[in-house]
Amino acid sequence: xxxxxxxxxxxxxxxxxxxxxxxxxxxxxxxxxxxxxxxxxxxxxxxxxxxxxxxxxxxxxxxxxxxxxxxxxxxxxxxxxxxxxxxxxxxxx
Amino acid sequence: xxxxxxxxxxxxxxxxxxxxxxxxxxxxxxxxxxxxxxxxxxxx
Numbered sequence: 001x002x003x004x005x006x007x008x009x010x011x012x013x014x015x016x017x018x019x020x021x022x023x024x025x026x027x028x029x030x031x032x033x034x035x036x037x038x039x040x041x042x043x044x045x046x047x048x049x050x051x052x053x054x055x056x057x058x059x060x061x062x063x064x065x066x067x068x069x070x071x072x073x074x075x076x077x078x079x080x081x082x083x084x085x086x087x088x089x090x091x092x093x
Numbered sequence: 094x095x096x097x098x099x100x101x102x103x104x105x106x107x108x109x110x111x112x113x114x115x116x117x118x119x120x121x122x123x124x125x126x127x128x129x130x131x132x133x134x135x136x137x
Contacts, residue, residue: 078124
């Protein structure tokens with residue numbers, strides 16, 4: 001099993017080619033570049049993804065999100081999956 | 094005829110079965126699911 005690609009000390013944002021459509025379960029996210037489709041299965045994740053680029057790093061975004069810290073590993077894993085699919089991009093320093 | 098289980102016994106059994114370490118919010122919580130749409134072109 002690979003380690004996480006995402007770095008909690010870096011800043012990320014939603015890729016500009018990704019469209020997010022809210023759904024009752026969270027959202028559908030579609031990447032117009034690589035044509036991949038992801039279900040975001042928690043409204044908190046949708047809000048976090050939209051807010052990521054407003055924070056200096058991933059952990060700051062999590063701290064601002066109000067998500068319980070015991071759930072942070074799951075959210076980091078989810079963001080890692082989105083990064084691996086190019087749904088997120090690193091914000092240049 | 095079996096004697097009916099009294100309320101005390103039922104409650105004690107339920108407590109014994111409850112795993113306080115269970116936490117649905119673990120890093121196994123599936124928050125992102127990629128859906129394959131390959132080959133969906135032309136599907137009506």
